[in-house]
Amino acid sequence: MGVLASDPGRGGTVTAAANGAAAEAPPDGDVLLDVRHLVQEFVLRDYGGAKGGVLQAVSDVSFELHVGETLGIVGETGSGKSTLARSVIQAPPPKHGQVIFQGRDLVGLPRTALKAARRNLQMVFQDPFTSLDPTWPVSRIVEEPLTAYAVGTRQERRQRVRELLDLVGLDPARHGARHPRELSGGQCQRVAVARALALEPKLILCDEPVSSLDVLVQAQVLNLFEKLRSELSLSYLFIAHDLTLVRQVSDRVAVMYLGKLCEIGPVRAIYSEPLHPYTLALLTSVPDPDPARAKRDPASVIKGELPSPLDPPSGCRFRTRCPRAADRCVVEVPELRALGAGRLVACHYPLADGSPPAERGEPHIAASSAGTSQVPAAEADI
Amino acid sequence: MSVPAADLLASAPAQDLRAGAAPRARGWLRNLEIAVPGTVLVVLLFFCFIWPLVYHVPDPTVGNLFQVNLPLWSPGHILGTDTVGYDIMSRILYGGRVSFEVAAAVQLIGLVFGGLFGMVAAYRGGWTEAVMMRILDVFIAFPSLVLVLAIADSLGPSETHVIWALSAFSIPAFARVSRAATLRLRDQPFVVAARLAGTKTWRIMLRHLTPNIAPQMLTFSLLGASLTIILEGALDFLGYGIPAPTATWGNMIATGESFISVYPRLVIVPSIFLLVTSICLNMMGDGLRARWGVR
Amino acid sequence: MPRLRERGRAAPAPGGSEPSAVGMTPGAVLEVEDLRVTFRTRLGTVYAVQGISFAVEPGRTLAVIGESGSGKTVSARAIMGLLPRSADVSGSIRFKGEQVVGRSNNEMRDYRGRNVAMVFQNPERSLNPTMRVGYQIAEAITTHEPMDRRQARERTIELLKMVRIPAPEQRFHEYPHQLSGGMRQRVVIAIALACGPEVLIADEATTALDVTTQAQIMDLLLDLQRETGTALLMISHDMSLAAAYSEDVVVMYAGKIVERASARDLFAGVRMPYTQALLDAIPRIDTEPHVLLPVVGGRPPDQSVLRDGCPFAPRCPDVQQDCRDHAPPLRQHEPDRWWACWHPIQGGAAR
Known part of the structure; x- marks a missing residue:
């Protein structure tokens, strides 16, 4: 029955x-x-x-x-x-x-x-x-x-x-x-x-x-x-x-980005403190319905196009558009690793590490960390 | 935050305005496109199949040698008689029967076998599809008339053989149409949803795929019927079709052809019927295709 | 500040309402006044747009917000002269003071593209898949400005650079299917800008795109606006997009404008309950998980019937008897703030 x-x-x-x-x-x-x-x-x-x-x-x-x-x-x-x-x-x-x-x-x-x-x-x-x-x-x-x-x-x-x-x-x-x-x-x-x-x-x-x-x-x-x-x-x-x-x-x-997981974790943590540069890029692209808040910095919008899934980039797939990309990202595929409570991230230089990659220290990194501080501000607004 | 139940029950906004406002351009013309050929076909079908049952029509295969070569509008013989005294009107009606029977049978065979073939090929995909479609390509690659002639010749002249010979041409055609239509549907979410729901494959084909490809198959079969009628006429004309005493439009044209300079009506009258029927079927198919939005 | 005007149809505008006059908005490049569009269909007459007025000024962005069926797209198409013949357009649309409604097809062809251009929602359908993108842009240029092929090609590459397509010389020879959605929309924008229009209408131009691409395209549109001084009319269903990228906002419901203000004022304090409902329905980046969104029930009214009373009354949480009896006209209640509501939300705010 x-x-x-x-x-x-x-x-x-x-x-x-x-x-x-x-x-x-x-x-x-x-x-x-x-x-x-x-x-x-x-x-x-x-x-x-x-x-x-x-x-x-x-x-x-x-x-x-x-x-x-x-x-x-x-x-x-x-x-x-x-x-x-x-x-x-x-x-x-x-x-x-x-x-x-x-x-x-x-x-x-x-x-x-x-x-x-x-x-x-x-x-x-x-x-x-x-x-x-x-x-x-x-x-x-x-x-x-x-x-x-x-x-x-x-x-x-x-x-x-x-x-x-x-x-x-x-x-x-x-x-x-x-x-x-x-x-x-x-x-x-x-x-x-x-x-x-x-x-x-x-x-x-x-x-x-x-x-x-x-x-x-x-x-x-x-x-x-x-x-x-x-x-x-x-x-x-x-x-x-x-x-x-x-x-x-x-x-x-x-x-997810180009067939791979970038980051996985509890909602609040990911939205208030993204670890993967791609997550941050996604977050800063969301239009804010409150114009009183500072307009998004256009520099934080990621540039370029999604690479072809027929021929994905070597190493980290996001590296072609990543402001933090370094030499290591070209050769080594970042594995999903635990970072913080219940969080996994696939990035050699996650945002929360604080220290920018040693190989490069260009101003766009500053721009992206400025972006990080925006999001907790939004969080506080609830 | 809580939300009253009424809000959850609320339904979505009305239809898209643009869709509602889309102009029904030349609506009456589109209706005519279907109504005119439809009426002509119904009238033809009535006279071919019903009329001889209710009204006395001379036997199409019994001639009267005292009444040969009567002109049009002769008393008792509206379209006159031919060189051996057969009543042309009667031969047209009985010939029409054959044409419609052959056309319907060929389309039905094509629809069932070809339709199923194409649907199975497309739905299964992969190697099955590749092999099945290559087999069809062999049939399609032959010039259709030559192929039909070859088959008709080997089978020998008779109505059923003509039907099978012509089916050799309609089955691959239907298979292709059905495959193309099924391919478009196969990955549609509602078919995937049916598979997820646990519906069996044959049931998906019967209940989901068939009704959705039906409009396309039906319009195609009308176009196909128009072609079949012409091909059948050609077979008869060439002597590979239905043997001589039987009245068919093709046979009438074939015998009339010898007297074309003396009595052109012997060729013209059946040709007109052949042409009108074929055009009507074609228009009907096109009209329905436009109405149903079939590509 | 924008001089946006609208006359409510019902009331002869006492108090704060401005008198109607022709060409009263100084500096406006496009003025729409009392625009009405009705469609005659087999099922009856549909009153798609019921008397809306607004003006667009050079270098500014006006967002028209509404759900599907609110009449926002129909209005945009009326401005472009792209409505089917079953549509009746009345009222006035003036481009630089000159009437557009009732122009012949030939006159419209020159006006479209040269004066007013449009970017559609679906970049796939607005490009010809069998033509190389370069030629499509060149064609748009040469239909309005006679020039030889080399000049057209140079101008095309200039345009491709302008919309920031990398390696424009290569892209010139590619087909639409070889480009990504964002790139295609850039090509569509390049075509729209080919003849330097003074008004650009973006009809849900970024709806089909991803967030990151949307941000890129919106930034591009605003940059181009700064460079060329084009007026931008942004048609969208997305409140947050309007808030983030436009200066002035018009909210449409059931063919009427129900609220109008600068983006800053509007989101600081919404007056019309419908606008509030739209705002509430958007999940925010800071919404807590598993929180139910406050939603209004029901559906927009059937626009084949003209009724007394506020069109939003059947769904409005603050509805009262007078809302059902008389439609509130759109009036100016505060400097540069207009709303059509008998019982506006006092101090209502974006959550």
């Missing part, structure tokens, strides 16, 4: 049951997802099928995600953050590495075992319109996972769909029969969330779930994620290019 019958406390009254158990999971709970040395590459082919190059989308990324925790992943276009999420759900599976979810490595699992494991692992995509089949009505979209896992009887599934739509703030009677094109972007994203919740997963991967929404709708959907997290004790892997969004939803943040 399916979940509905065996778990009446959840199946019948999702909201009520969840309200009672709203306690936040401890951030240092059990490891839910353990990604080890994940590598994802795509072979590009020229006309005729000749090998044209290898696109290194994700290169040796490792991190852990605990039960009840939200890990934010920030990075720009081309940083590999979406590929990382797709690799975690094995669509497509990574080239190397392990994705240990609930104690089980998903990489190379046979199809049926993978299907069983994925029951606790769902995803919400960026574009609410393309993530819903345009030919299906909303209620059928939300029912799809239940049908696929043969949960309950038809009647029970229908009932569950109504509860799910209600949970995400849609009216089952009004919206259930509609097609995605008859809904707004925010409503479509709610449908996608309802579908992701249908099987009561433990972890939801959110790939820029609010980037394509209007500000007010974005806030509504973000609050929905937050409400569900506390009510259903979910864990999120929350991918975004917007640092401010990530800060609001996450317990810990990982910063």
Whole structure:
């Protein structure tokens, strides 16, 4: 029998049951997802099928995600953050590495075992319109996972769909029969969330779930994620290019650049005292809604372009745009190392070391440390 | 900070204004583009398939040697008779039947086999796709008429053989269209979401992919039907198609061709029907393609 | 200080309101007055822009803020004369005192590009993928100023340098797909600046870009503005962007301007509850984790119906009966501060 019958406390009254158990999971709970040395590459082919190059989308990324925790992943276009999420759900599976979810490595699992494991692992995509089949009505979209896992009887599934739509703030009677094109972007994203919740997963991967929404709708959907997290004790892997969004939803943040992790650590620490120069560059690029504060120093904006992932720079991948880059950065790949409480950084000359690299002592370093002092000022303003 | 539940229940803003305001340029013209050929086709289909059931139409294969070469508008023979006294109107109607039957059968075979072939190839990707598509390339590389002639010749003349011969040309064409359409869908988040939801592959193909590529396949099959009718006529004309006593438009043109200088109508009348049917199918396909926004 | 003017339609403007007159804003290069745009669709008439007025001065940046459907993009397209034929435009748009509304297509072609240019949101779609970028810029130059190929090429490379594209001689021969999103947007800006327009409209020009690229492009736009004295009209949904980069801000809701002030004044004390809602909805770099954002529910009104009352009334947390009965006109209440609200937030501030 399916979940509905065996778990009446959840199946019948999702909201009520969840309200009672709203306690936040401890951030240092059990490891839910353990990604080890994940590598994802795509072979590009020229006309005729000749090998044209290898696109290194994700290169040796490792991190852990605990039960009840939200890990934010920030990075720009081309940083590999979406590929990382797709690799975690094995669509497509990574080239190397392990994705240990609930104690089980998903990489190379046979199809049926993978299907069983994925029951606790769902995803919400960026574009609410393309993530819903345009030919299906909303209620059928939300029912799809239940049908696929043969949960309950038809009647029970229908009932569950109504509860799910209600949970995400849609009216089952009004919206259930509609097609995605008859809904707004925010409503479509709610449908996608309802579908992701249908099987009561433990972890939801959110790939820029609010980037394509209007500000007010974005806030509504973000609050929905937050409400569900506390009510259903979910864990999120929350991918975004917007640092401010990530800060609001996450317990810990990982910063990615060109397929590699730069820095990972607790939110407050990363935002108040970034260690990696790239994190600082991201932080100083965020426009401040308060014009009374000093305008951002244009010199702190990082220059240049993201290098090609077909031919990433040697050593540290950020070195071509880094104001602190030195000779060592060209030859030696910086390993992710512990620095401070619960923080890891992949940089030879992290910002908190205080001492600028010995090889160079040019004025732009002063500019970036001036940037550091800006951020705590913002912090004090809360 | 707490937020009232009502706020969470609030729905998102209305549709994008620009989309709502997009002009329906030449809307009536676009309707005509579908309505006119549609009506013509319905009328043709009615006369070919229903009319002979309710009204007496002379047997198309029984001639009357006392009534040969009657001109147009003769009493009892609206389009006249030919050199052996067959009623041309009746032969046009029965010939139309054959044309429509062949066209429909060929499209259906193409749609089912080709569509499935292309969908599977595109959805599976990798080596499967490469091998499957190379096989198709072999078929496509042949000039279609030569290939069809070769197959028709080896099978021998009959309606079913013509259908199979023409399918050799429609299956690869449908496969390509279906592959291209599936490729566009394969990595769409909703297909990935369906896989994540645990939906089985065949179900994804049937429930997600098929409805989404259907408009494209349907418009293509209308365009294909127009081509099939012409090709079928050509096969008959060349003597590789449906054997002589059966009335087909191609056969009529073939026999009429010998008398083209004396009785040009023997060629012109079936040619007009062939042309009009083909153009209507084509217009219909184009019109639907524009309406459904299919590329 | 900007001389921004708007006449509320409902009231004949007692008190603080300025009288309407033609060409009253000295120094303004572009003046929009009582602009109305309606679309006739099969489903009915949509009142997309319902009487807005503002002026843009050389060397200054005016941000027009609103959600999708607020009429901000429609207004920008009306200024460019780029609306479809199903659109009815009334009111006046004056470029240096000369009426733009009702000009013929030929006249508009010269005005676009030479006088007013626009940078669109999506750099992919605003460039021709089959043409080398250099030629696209050169084409923009030669359509307005006859010159030979060598001159056009030199001017193109000059423009590429101006928008700080490294190795412009090489980039000249590249196709759009060989450039990154930021580089493409620079090319689009170069095309927009090709004929030295006096007004540049940036319609969500950085929305599709990453934060670091956004910062680069915004800095570039402001630098270019300083160099050339171009007036910049920035259309955006992003309050923080407006605050960080513009001098004056206009907030639009449901086709109307609901608040207008200098960026500094506005963010020091918001008056209109809608503006406050927009500001509150943005997560900040200093927001604590897992804090719910204060949000307003509901959705913008259906603009195919004209109603009495404030358009924001159904969603407004401070709504009262008079808000539902009469629409508040946009009036000047303080020096250079305008708002359309019966019950403004007193001392409201950016959180």
